[in-house]
Amino acid sequence: MSIFKIHNTLGNKKEEFIPIDKDHIRIYACGPTVYNYAHIGNARMAVVCDLLVRFMRSIYPKVTYVSNITDIDDKIINASLETNTPIKELTAKYEKVYNQDMGELGVLKPDIQPRATDHIKEMISLIDQLIKQNNAYVSDNHVLFNVSSYKNYGLLSGRNKEDQIAGSRVEVADYKNNSGDFVLWKPSSEDQPGWDSPWGKGRPGWHIECSAMSEKTLSLPFDIHGGGLDLTFPHHENEIAQSCAAHKFDDPQDYAKYWIHNGFVTMDGEKMSKSLGNIFLVNDLLKKYPGETLRLSLISSHYRQPLNWNSKIIEQAQKNLDRIYRILKDNENISIDENIHVPDNVVDALSDDLNTSKAMFEINLIADKLSKSNNKNKSALKGELVSSGKILGLFQQSPSEWLKYGKTNNNIDSNFIEELILKRNKAREVKNFQEADKIRDELTNINIEIEDTIDGTIWRSKN
RNA sequence: GGCCCGGUGUCAGAGUGGUUAUGUAGAGGACUGCAAAUCCCCGUACGGCGGUUCGAUUCCGUCCCGGGCCUCCA
Missing domain, CATH: 3.40.50.620 (HUPs)
Structure with missing residues (x-):
């Protein structure tokens, strides 16, 4: 240890x-x-x-x-x-x-x-x-x-x-x-x-x-x-x-x-202080961003360093989380190896006066390995990723929930979205790409992003 | 006036006396009808000036700049 x-x-x-x-x-x-x-x-x-x-x-x-x-x-x-x-x-x-x-x-x-x-x-x-x-x-x-x-x-x-x-x-x-x-x-x-x-x-x-x-x-x-x-x-x-x-x-x-x-x-x-009035309230930020994104933003720099708060660091944290949750989603059906503990590199990073940036570096490497690995060690890698995340208080949600696949942010009926996608795919079948792209633009306007995969078209709400 | 902490690539941010993380953005490419996602790939940064050293972003000195505490504040 x-x-x-x-x-x-x-x-x-x-x-x-x-x-x-x-x-x-x-x-x-x-x-x-x-x-x-x-x-x-x-x-x-x-x-x-x-x-x-x-x-x-x-x-x-x-x-x-x-x-x-x-x-x-x-x-x-x-x-x-x-x-x-x-x-x-x-x-x-x-x-x-x-x-x-x-x-x-x-x-x-x-x-x-x-x-x-x-x-x-x-x-x-x-x-x-x-x-x-x-x-x-x-x-x-x-x-x-x-x-x-x-x-x-x-x-x-x-x-x-x-x-x-x-x-x-x-x-x-x-x-x-x-x-x-x-x-x-x-x-x-x-x-x-x-x-x-x-x-x-x-x-x-x-x-x-x-x-x-x-x-x-x-x-x-x-x-x-x-x-x-x-x-x-x-x-x-x-x-x-x-x-x-x-x-x-x-x-x-x-x-x-x-x-x-x-x-x-x-x-x-x-x-940032209440007396100066230059503050962002957590309560307000939570209306715009997921708590986990704010958490990663807060631990993206070392805890003793000053942290300059702006929308860019939030976006970067969000993107990083999206990336890792995507990898977790790709490996959704992989069961976690229960014998796997937090890898030494992550423990070492945190042991160094809670060096969270370094820990995130190690975690990104694990995520990368997981995304590129063959089946043999996926279970172990996923275990490493999830257990590391647990210490940082990250990646414990369902990846689909996080990425909002098949979930609407607003009160748009998901059937409506499915219908549009169906219409688009029909247009694509007859190579009416102009119509297909028009429908996609329509979806983009209501904050829905689509991905054409081998298994068909999937959609998610963008944040 | 006293004490303390910083200045790293587009941005965020670790780290190291020589192999120069990672994320994000961007360029190029693969894939795709086009996208999205994914993959490959590129850029070679460490405030200025001196010094130590074969070699410094990393050590020392000095200067500049920014911030904090000394009053309520996380």
Whole structure:
């Protein structure tokens, strides 16, 4: 078995993955704040983590993947006010939409998907402990974490406070002792959601939820912590500080051993983000493209590289999938050799910090071999192709369904199409090609593509 | 100001100190009445400038360009 190498943000280098407990791998990833539709950048994180989990499951007997739902946050409060929707209704809606959309992208649901609001008690007790240990202080109804009380603060993001101050844009709130201190608990007014606490009615700060939930669901330390690149600082840095301080750990790896961060999806080279407004919503994209196409687009480049999102990469992914599904269709009646596992070349590629582009290269080679092979090894090759696809979350559909052979996209009656094809073939028999081509144009206009094969004319809906 | 990441053929995108993936687009050919699909085949790319080397896209230096984090963000 090849060694899995993973780029660890902590230390900023690729290293060998050594599990804490090889019988049980534990992974946590920061999930969405549910106040709006997820954009394709949010989806990248979900797809990358899903891929990691699928790959880990192919190596280790047991993997627990936890990804939270943040359902209390000021953005949610604002969205609730703006849309005049009760918070519970709003968060329930977008949590559901998120899971549906990610499901369409082939993202398996996390084993545990804890909600922040279900863990207020744990957060309060963690904060309480931090105060007792002088890692946190109460100021003006807020509870703040004292950054200078954790000596390894900044290790993850590779920055130190002194260097930051000069050009920093941080406005220091007057209740903070030091500029880097961050909120653990903040007061809520009457009309804001809040929970009783030793520090009055209030709500948690952003970072504390992940510390509370990861510890509760996975226990410490766990193997891999993931999220988008922009969470490195401050979110993950603060998470480490809180959890390590609370447990008197010096080493961040006593909290989580490996930290992975996916790069951004960009638009014209610029980061896609809700605040910039240059976003593509997954929900909208799914109306135009199959989820699997979007998934392949998202993993077509290495997860740490920026991914510039445009219609061209989607088309290219679609074409690549069409090609492979065509080969699978040509081999529809070949039974899969059940003894076949994912080929070494594919495993090796993924073992190299999830090199999906390289894995796709290997997969294309297998597909090519399958399409050109004689009967002897078709079963093995098909097994290799399908099992490789399974790790990537691809090629698990029926090829005919995918290629839409005999299926209409719109509400055109398939009998109507069959009639036109019959008419065309009659015209061809008497060599009336002008008439035949006219009928074909008619079909093209309604997005139907025809192929004349040895076994007759077949048709499919083009995307 | 501090820290970080990129710049590869039409596009996407790995990778490597010398044999120069793969997908996509395009040229040419086979097949087809014509297409579609398929097959064959072609283009020889690595930001600029120096250096190390027999040899660098790959290592080093430097410069240019783009992006990110330091504030909510995947």
